[in-house]
Amino acid sequence: MAYSDKVVDHYEHPRNVGSLPKDDPNVGTGLVGAPECGDVMRLQMKINPETQVIEEAKFKTFGCGSAIASSSLATEWVKGKTVSEALAISNTDIVRELSLPPVKIHCSVLAEDAIKAAIEDWKKKKEVSAPAANATAGN
Amino acid sequence: MSAATTTAATSANCGNCSAATGGAHFCPACGKIQPLPRGTDYFAFFGLPQKLTLDLEQLEQKFHSLSWKLHPDHFARASEDERQLSLDRSSQLNDAYRTLRDPVARVEYLLGLAGMRKEGQKKQQAPPELLEEVFELNESLDELRETRASGGTAATMSGLRAKLETAQHKFEASLAAVDLELARVSTEWDAALDSSADDAAKKKLMEKMNEVLNRRSYIRNMVNGVRQELAGA
Numbered sequence A: 001m002a003y004s005d006k007v008v009d010h011y012e013h014p015r016n017v018g019s020l021p022k023d024d025p026n027v028g029t030g031l032v033g034a035p036e037c038g039d040v041m042r043l044q045m046k047i048n049p050e051t052q053v054i055e056e057a058k059f060k061t062f063g064c065g066s067a068i069a070s071s072s073l074a075t076e077w078v079k080g081k082t083v084s085e086a087l088a089i090s091n092t093d094i095v096r097e098l099s100l101p102p103v104k105i106h107c108s109v110l111a112e113d114a115i116k117a118a119i120e121d122w123k124k125k126k127e128v129s130a131p132a133a134n135a136t137a138g139n
Numbered sequence B: 001m002s003a004a005t006t007t008a009a010t011s012a013n014c015g016n017c018s019a020a021t022g023g024a025h026f027c028p029a030c031g032k033i034q035p036l037p038r039g040t041d042y043f044a045f046f047g048l049p050q051k052l053t054l055d056l057e058q059l060e061q062k063f064h065s066l067s068w069k070l071h072p073d074h075f076a077r078a079s080e081d082e083r084q085l086s087l088d089r090s091s092q093l094n095d096a097y098r099t100l101r102d103p104v105a106r107v108e109y110l111l112g113l114a115g116m117r118k119e120g121q122k123k124q125q126a127p128p129e130l131l132e133e134v135f136e137l138n139e140s141l142d143e144l145r146e147t148r149a150s151g152g153t154a155a156t157m158s159g160l161r162a163k164l165e166t167a168q169h170k171f172e173a174s175l176a177a178v179d180l181e182l183a184r185v186s187t188e189w190d191a192a193l194d195s196s197a198d199d200a201a202k203k204k205l206m207e208k209m210n211e212v213l214n215r216r217s218y219i220r221n222m223v224n225g226v227r228q229e230l231a232g233a
């Protein structure tokens, strides 16, 4: 199938491939899969707890070109954004940017899910590391 | 769309003699080949209820007899319309047969009829342990490829190979287990149809099948990946 230039570019020069320390309390890890094809994607981000800004993002994707491009693009987009800005990124933004055809939509859904899962993981870690503070703040 | 029951489209009438055809391939009154009523699914095509346990031998027999009856050669001297109908029906026959003959494709198809296998739709994620496994396996496969490409020592290679072989056995066992699970839910589905269970119960079974199919696709992927890599290593 014919990939768009942007997909090819991300595929050939993926940005931010790699990993961040999983156990770092400021790192959120999202591991998601696409049941359509059995591909998997891991997206990690380091988030500043004070400012809620995503300072670093890394990914590793075992999947098709569109999935690699989607996750590469996602890491570029989330860097420098706040958590709530990142949560607003939707797969349709990715589809548009990369001109993905309909059969490749699930690959972009994967990237959106990965962003959400990573932030979810980070939030969970924060709750665990500061349960006392949360409990009193709730009163 | 309503959950599956027998769906032979029954409202069709023959274009030639206008007798009611009940969605049959040929008009019961005048014997002319009929257009496909809209919404004819593969089960109905074979005159079957939407059950998941099929007698494969019987299916094959029906396939052969239909492909003979519908064959375009028989319509060489028929009208343009009839020739086209025979082509349409023959090609649908092949698709239907290919789909129904395979137990996994059969379930996928049934769920597709209920709109449950749509592309790009949000889906429930597979269990995290399974995703971890898939991820780790892919990393080992990468490692093997890199080691091979960089001319790793025989000892490293055989160590990696042994690891992959263990993984292969494990995933093949998982695939067999998930196939059994699918067969089990399929039987439950058939029983639900037999006892005319309500839509809620059917929906629940469909969701279960969907979940099993999703897990299966990861496992099958892993099995294929390891097989391929081991064949090349």
Ligand code: FES
Pocket: A034, A036, A037, A038, A039, A063, A064, A065, A066, A067, A104, A106, A107, A110
């Ligand atoms: S085909 Fe699987 S993620 Fe694209």
